[in-house]
Amino acid sequence: MRLDWNRELLDQLDWHWRTHLRPRLDGISDAEYLWEPAPDCWSVRRRGESTTPMAAGTGDHQIDFAFPEPDPAPVTTIAWRLGHLIVGVFGMRNASHFGGPPTDYHSFAYAGTATEALRQLDEAYTHWTEGVRELGDDGLARPCGAAEGPFGEYPMATLVLHINREAIHHGAEIALLRDLYLRAAAPTLSE
Secondary structure: OOOOHHHHHHHHHHHHHHHHHHHHHOOOOHHHHHOOOOOOOEOEEEOOOOOOOEEEOOOOEEEEEOOOOOOOOOOEOHHHHHHHHHHHHHHHHHHHHOOOOOOOOOOOOOOOOHHHHHHHHHHHHHHHHHHHHHHHHHHHHOEOOHHHHHHOOOEHHHHHHHHHHHHHHHHHHHHHHHHHHHHHHOOOOOO
């Protein structure tokens, strides 16, 4: 029996996307999207309101960041994590490998609302999975190329596995933030 690696790699991410991550994002409010669960969070903010040494983005909203990243790394909001998934995980790889529009942290128009961020996420995810679907065995075996820097000699299958891990990892963080937001906003038994 021949193993269809392309399907297996797609199914790993798509199963998680359909059964866990995407349903957990339904109904997210703007307040929850921007909720800061700890002091000095990184988030997506209106232009000119960043609290970090650097901010990136071309629209009305920018994403907080610093280079080098502080140690320990700051806690990030759902908005920041979605921005990272949209741009750094899917968007830049879509541009490099699957004919997507040029995308980077500095030139992206970040969403100021949860609804807009989810639209951006859905588009980036769809473009990524359609691109991976078209790779086939030969595409999975070819090197990633210069766009992936020191990983350029690794096969595309390695990049696909990395993107799967990133999406699952950050998706779980977002789900946890939703759980914490729900409980932080709910009255306690002692009140």
